[in-house]
Amino acid sequence: MTAVGIDGIEIWTGKLKLDLPGTFAPEQGDDPEKYTKGLGLTNSSFPDVYEDIVTMGANAAKGLMDRKGLEPEDVGRIDVATESAFDHSKPVSTYIAGCLEQVYDGDFTHANKGERKFACLAGTQAIDDAYNWIRAGRNRDRPAIVITTDTALYARGDPGEATQGAGAVAMLIDEDPSIVELSTDQGYGSKDETDFLKPNQQFPSVDGKRSVQVYLSRMREALEDYESVTDDIALEDFAYAPFHTPFPGMVRKAALLAYRHVIRDTEHEDALADEIGRQPREAEYEDREAYEEAIREYMDELKTTEQYRSWYDTAVEPTLELSREVGNWYTSSVHIARVSALRDALTRDREFVGDTLLVASYGSGAQAEIHAETIREGWRAEIETLDIDAQLDARYDLTWDEYEDVHDVHEYDMDLDREVEEFTQPDGEFVFTGWGRMNERKYEYVE
Numbered sequence: 001m002t003a004v005g006i007d008g009i010e011i012w013t014g015k016l017k018l019d020l021p022g023t024f025a026p027e028q029g030d031d032p033e034k035y036t037k038g039l040g041l042t043n044s045s046f047p048d049v050y051e052d053i054v055t056m057g058a059n060a061a062k063g064l065m066d067r068k069g070l071e072p073e074d075v076g077r078i079d080v081a082t083e084s085a086f087d088h089s090k091p092v093s094t095y096i097a098g099c100l101e102q103v104y105d106g107d108f109t110h111a112n113k114g115e116r117k118f119a120c121l122a123g124t125q126a127i128d129d130a131y132n133w134i135r136a137g138r139n140r141d142r143p144a145i146v147i148t149t150d151t152a153l154y155a156r157g158d159p160g161e162a163t164q165g166a167g168a169v170a171m172l173i174d175e176d177p178s179i180v181e182l183s184t185d186q187g188y189g190s191k192d193e194t195d196f197l198k199p200n201q202q203f204p205s206v207d208g209k210r211s212v213q214v215y216l217s218r219m220r221e222a223l224e225d226y227e228s229v230t231d232d233i234a235l236e237d238f239a240y241a242p243f244h245t246p247f248p249g250m251v252r253k254a255a256l257l258a259y260r261h262v263i264r265d266t267e268h269e270d271a272l273a274d275e276i277g278r279q280p281r282e283a284e285y286e287d288r289e290a291y292e293e294a295i296r297e298y299m300d301e302l303k304t305t306e307q308y309r310s311w312y313d314t315a316v317e318p319t320l321e322l323s324r325e326v327g328n329w330y331t332s333s334v335h336i337a338r339v340s341a342l343r344d345a346l347t348r349d350r351e352f353v354g355d356t357l358l359v360a361s362y363g364s365g366a367q368a369e370i371h372a373e374t375i376r377e378g379w380r381a382e383i384e385t386l387d388i389d390a391q392l393d394a395r396y397d398l399t400w401d402e403y404e405d406v407h408d409v410h411e412y413d414m415d416l417d418r419e420v421e422e423f424t425q426p427d428g429e430f431v432f433t434g435w436g437r438m439n440e441r442k443y444e445y446v447e
């Protein structure tokens with residue numbers, strides 16, 4: 001079977017940043033370590049006044065097409081995953097295709113376009129759709145572009161405000177891919193949940209603490225489902241485990257739970273038995289409460305062991321590097337975790353063609369999905385070309401008053417009583433220019 005997977009990746013960050021420990025924490029009256037150590041975040045990316053989900057997605061897609069030498073006619077499909085759409089009917093992919101057609105000679109008339117929604121999971125689902133379309137032989141030898149793009153803003157004062165972010169990832173899905181091959185095995189954990197939602201509103205209604213528990217429960221179910229369709233999982237089989245990362249502290253919890261689950265009844269559990277005992281088994285306890293208390297105690301000890309620390313520091317911690325700098329990018333979040341892993345491998349000059357990643361995606365509402373990906377020969381050349389570090393360094397550092405202005409500019413229902421100037425100069429990129437006669441958003445390319 002010909003390999004299908006991710007052949008190219010391009011990232012676009014919002015061009016502004018908010019320093020969480022330095023600027024946000026003092027205004028909240030919080031200890032800066034709540035952000036750096038608790039949530040695990042240093043900065044959030046924000047969109048400048050001329051940026052939105054379309055400009056960020058189009059800029060990432062243009063970077064990808066230019067690097068891959070693609071013209072519009074070469075592309076058979078454009079799918080956008082977002083939970084920040086401003087249009088209930090016209091998909092964001094049409095806006096993005098319209099932007100791209102301003103700068104290329106050809107057009108995307110014969111490309112299939114769509115928009116995928118399942119909170120942060122939608123990007124992974126759009127990759128699945130592209131994979132299935134290629135596998136079904138309906139692609140006429142053309143690749144698909146999958147774009148994940150979000151302005152992940154919360155209402156002012158919401159606890160989620162600390163985890164905001166804005167950015168886009170464009171990925172080329174093709175046969176014989178350069179970066180990773182996708183596996184056919186997948187595990188799902190899915191339930192109707194009311195934890196994080198946006199019923200006809202821009203900013204989410206969030207039950208923050210419950211959303212954390214829902215994430216963990218769906219991940220456990222997805223892991224069990226994945227185990228049921230594959231041979232037993234051994235954690236040492238995976239070079240990295242990129243998770244959906246709303247904030248790194250969330251992944252810290254998920255990774256510990258996954259580790260406990262996977263080592264049960266293995267030599268790893270035996271090796272830890274002298275140090276912290278064996279894992280509590282429910283049958284050994286009088287009631288569920290006592291069992292759960294024993295599990296909590298075991299987990300508290302497990303996370304301090306050398307065995308766990310060594311796995312976490314190698315397979316999980318490196319996946320959080322970009323997230324710490326940009327915040328939550330919703331649909332892009334797991335995809336920047338994958339890129340963080342690949343960048344770590346590059347820095348370490350790691351030879352890992354043929355190695356596997358265990359990729360754990362999640363969307364509120366709620367569903368988790370787990371699958372494996374195999375590293376391909378061309379990964380190094382692709383990852384070396386990424387300019388995300390330069391983009392991050394070039395971000396404009398907002399003061400508190402400027403942050404308040406930026407948040408207001410991007411709030412749809414805000415009746416702004418003041419002009420907010422752009423903070424950065426657009427240079428070789430798409431920008432938002434205003435509204436057209438049918439209330440559509442308009443864009444231009446600035447040389």
Ligand SMILES: CC(=O)CC(=O)SCCNC(=O)CCNC(=O)[C@H](O)C(C)(C)COP(=O)(O)OP(=O)(O)OC[C@H]1O[C@@H](n2cnc3c(N)ncnc32)[C@H](O)[C@@H]1OP(=O)(O)O
Nearest residue numbers: 031033034037038039120159160208209211212215246364
């Ligand atoms: C949104 C998605 O993308 C989909 C999902 O993944 S849903 C799962 C995640 N949910 C979200 O991201 C929802 C949006 N976020 C939120 O609502 C909030 O950020 C939140 C509820 C997750 C946390 O908000 P909060 O209540 O203000 O923070 P709080 O729980 O007090 O502190 C956060 C962490 O910092 C720790 N902390 C606090 N002060 C600290 C300090 N001075 N030093 C070190 N750590 C500190 C806390 O102990 C806590 O860690 P633990 O959970 O490990 O105990």
